Amino acid sequence: GQNIDQPTEMTATEGAIVQINCTYQTSGFNGLFWYQQHAGEAPTFLSYNVLDGLEEKGRFSSFLSRSKGYSYLLLKELQMKDSASYLCAVMDSNYQLIWGAGTKLIIKP
Amino acid sequence: DGGITQSPKYLFRKEGQNVTLSCEQNLNHDAMYWYRQDPGQGLRLIYYSQIVNDFQKGDIAEGYSVSREKKESFPLTVTSAQKNPTAFYLCAGSTGETGELFFGEGSRLTVL
Numbered sequence: 001g002q003n004i005d006q007p008t009e010m011t012a013t014e015g016a017i018v019q020i021n022c023t024y025q026t027s028g029f030n031g032l033f034w035y036q037q038h039a040g041e042a043p044t045f046l047s048y049n050v051l052d053g054l055e056e057k058g059r060f061s062s063f064l065s066r067s068k069g070y071s072y073l074l075l076k077e078l079q080m081k082d083s084a085s086y087l088c089a090v091m092d093s094n095y096q097l098i099w100g101a102g103t104k105l106i107i108k109p
Numbered sequence: 110d111g112g113i114t115q116s117p118k119y120l121f122r123k124e125g126q127n128v129t130l131s132c133e134q135n136l137n138h139d140a141m142y143w144y145r146q147d148p149g150q151g152l153r154l155i156y157y158s159q160i161v162n163d164f165q166k167g168d169i170a171e172g173y174s175v176s177r178e179k180k181e182s183f184p185l186t187v188t189s190a191q192k193n194p195t196a197f198y199l200c201a202g203s204t205g206e207t208g209e210l211f212f213g214e215g216s217r218l219t220v221l
Contacts, residue, residue: 008149033208040215041214041215042199042215043199043212045210048207087151089152091208097154097210099151099153101150
């Protein structure tokens with residue numbers, strides 16, 4: 001079966017750095033997405049990785065290793081507004097998205 | 110403003126009633142999707158449509174129905190056959206080029 005694993009919840013301190021991991025086992029691979037979802041709101045797109053390596057976008061970076069079935073989202077200089085759930089999703093060989101359950105990130109002052 | 114508009118945002122329904130959730134987009138997206146989100150679970154695909162007058166079942170289509178008569182509109186009907194309909198429903202659109210999804214604000218359905 002297809003599976004996406006990510007931690008259920010993480011806690012970090014304002015101003016610090018946090019890394020949210022995502023491991024996957026899917027039928028084929030056509031890219032990995034990270035979305036941010038604030039409570040009660042719609043997910044919003046953060047990043048897309050299809051090749052190995054690091055993609056940096058401001059305070060957020062996303063890394064992919066296809067051989068290891070592994071990605072992480074790195075958030076720097078954490079702000080209170082970064083408190084949200086972070087969803088990892090993989091596009092399989094049929095171009096369908098397989099979603100992880102999300103990681104709830106709690107930022108403490 | 111361009112985007113995906115879902116309505117209503119909150120909906121209460123009695124058991125045995127059908128209810129229709131609206132999803133409208135003005136982004137000119139060919140592909141549209143309906144997802145269900147439950148606590149502790151990933152998004153689950155209900156139905157998707159890649160072109161007008163055509164749609165495909167997702168992983169959990171039982172108890173749901175859709176139509177795609179216009180490119181801009183993709184309504185979802187939650188029928189009385191859906192055994193556990195209380196959930197957060199998300200509509201999304203995509204150009205299909207990169208796979209990036211643009212979501213509506215969601216509709217929270219509660220069955221009393």
